[in-house]
Amino acid sequence: MGFSQLMITVAVMICIFMSSLDISIVNVAIPTIRGAIGVSISEATWISTSYMLANVIVMPAINFLTSMFGKTRCFFAGVLLFGIGSFMCGLSWNLESIIIFRALQGIGGGALIPLSQAILRENYPPHEQAKAMSFFGIGIVLGPGLGPTIGGWITDNISWNWIFYINIPFVIIDLILIYFFILNRSEKFSKDIKVDYIGLITMAIGLGALQVMLEKGQENNWFSSQFIVNLAITSVVFLTLFTIRELTCEKPAVNLKLLKNFGFSNPTVIQGIFGMGLFAGLFLIPILFQEALGYSATEAGIGMIPRSISMAMFMPIAGRLYNRTGAKKMIMFASALISLSFLPLSFMSLNTSAWDLFWPQFVQGIAFAFIFVSLSTVALMALERKDIVSGAGLYNLVRVLCGSIGTAVFATELENYQTINRFYLTEHVITNSPYSVQGFMTNPATLLSPYTTSPAITNFFAGINQLLLMQGASAADLPNKAYTMLSNFVDRQALIMAFNNVFFTLCLLFCVSFILSLFIVEKKSSWHREGGSE
Known part of the structure; x- marks a missing residue:
């Protein structure tokens, strides 16, 4: 060099x-x-x-x-x-x-x-x-x-x-x-370029509405909010107009016709899946460490380092292997490896430690390094020199947009699964109770009570009550404090089960990536075939 x-x-x-x-x-x-x-x-x-x-x-x-x-x-x-x-x-x-x-x-x-x-x-x-x-x-x-x-x-x-x-x-x-x-x-300003104002305006409004919808959807309970519905309609209308305009305009602001090149479009779609997995992981792992496993914010940050370290370590290795193995084999291998790495994360419990999460993250980092290098190379290799900048813009847009979509979708899925799992766990505790639960039937918000539990939970309360008495709690406070502890435990258990559900979905998502990788076409443009010269 x-x-x-x-x-x-x-x-x-x-x-x-x-x-x-x-x-x-x-x-x-x-x-x-x-x-x-x-x-x-x-x-x-x-x-x-x-x-x-x-x-x-x-x-x-x-x-x-x-x-x-x-x-x-x-x-x-x-x-x-x-x-x-x-x-x-x-x-x-x-x-x-x-x-x-x-x-x-x-x-x-x-x-x-x-x-x-x-x-x-x-x-x-x-x-x-x-x-x-x-x-x-x-x-x-x-x-x-x-x-x-x-x-x-x-x-x-x-x-x-x-x-x-x-x-x-x-x-x-x-x-x-x-x-x-x-x-x-020596670069010259081009004064005679015909500006595609319609394309730029429709793109800005459409992408802007979509990004705000993705960022604010969870906060506003998605489509139960008129604000989110309006954003969705705006996004669909203006992105449709933008697509029609760019495919029919003689000098489009954004060259969407590049997507007709299968050698570029297929890796770009796989890149979208990669973006969903990468950004969803960056969003989910800190929550897992802090809210489910009880780590501090600093510890959660340190716990995420293994994936970054392995990605940095294996990026140069992936670059060297590319010329020997080609893109298709690397992408297939990486997609399968990422999918497998999410399997251990689909069977976690509250006893899962940071060390249990170290190796899945480290393996994901290796796979992400392989898939990133090979996808970027094979996608842009299919484009002519004049299309490289436009293609790079589209390619990275897909990664960022799909990252936002992935974060929004999996954040919602995590919350929904946690709610479903909490009701399941609560129902299990209640239905195993030997007692009649009139209070629960009239006020479902109560969820759990020391008087509505199975013998196993009764034993749980007995142990907790003894511990609370040793810590100086009064007898009158025991029921409420014991209930709160059990309720918190059920919340954490429902959350870890929700993470299991979400990570299994990510496992299936990368199975789709593996299927798409079977159709990778390692096509070189004339510029690359001629040695990259002007």
Whole structure:
């Protein structure tokens, strides 16, 4: 690797890591930020929503922007916008200001991901494309994986403002590297490009409504809320108009016709499944550690590190194996491995330890590394040079959007399963009772009572009562305190059972990925066949 190529790779990896890190680093600090600026939980979630919203709108439009202003200029501008947004987020004084600056940060970050992927591919020869995608993948997967741990430590030990300020030194270094090693001063501004305003507007409204619906659906009880229904209708109408427009327009803002290329579209669909699994895992695992198994936030962050470590370790190995085995075998192997790794997570109990979760996560990291490198390489290998930027934007949009869909779907599934399991457990306790339960029949909210239980639960109460008396509780308080302890235990048991249900669904999801991998077509465009030259 030459010095110039090394500097380009370093610059690109810094961009990727910063952009992907800021997807998750803020989430753990939201309770602190909420207290600092005095807003409700529902209002505070817009801090994350605004960033993701800007991301998904910019990604598919990146080809249009680079056509007007030039690829390397857009790259430089994206880093600059991200840095300005980060600095201003740290200075934010109220909810409105932090939402605006997070959106500015998201515009820059959304542009960086597809441009980074395109620039890496163009600076590596065809036989090293998988190597380039392994570097890209390290930044993509490490950022969201380490975000909660880094964000939690900074928030607890310094200040929430520094989760934004921490980007500034890296932005400055990156701007210097881009200026000297990437920026192409010979790029010309294209003044005669016909702007597809209809496509851009319908895309922005449609994707915006969809992203807000996914972010706010759980909070508003989905389609029982008129707000969510209106967002769904808006999204469907405008995305339909956008699709029709882009498929019929002579110069579309987003080239959806690339999806007709099966060598590109099939890996893109599998990438969507990968995005659902990756982002759902980043959402579910901390809840599992904290709410079901009783770990602290810091311990939960540390508990998530195995997957990030194994992904970083095996990305370079996956890049080397690609040229020997090809994409199809790697994707089939990785899909099967991920599916199998979710099986142990489908049979957990409250006695499950962090060590029990270490190996499934570590194995998932290996599989994610293999599938990420091979999918990215085979998908973009099918495109001509002129379509690389547009294809990278679409490809990454699918990953981010499906990640949002996966998080929303599995969060809802987790909550629904927990409710179902709690009723099942409660019914089991009640129906095994030798007593008549008139109180429960008239007030189902009571759920459990020391007087409505089976002999086994009666023994449970006897032991708990003895423990409470030893701790100084009065006899009058025993029934309520014992009931509360049993109710909490049933809640945790219902939650761990819900996690089992959700992880089994993820296991089946990657079985679908395995089936789709059987149809992978390793097709090279003429540009790649000719050695990647102009």
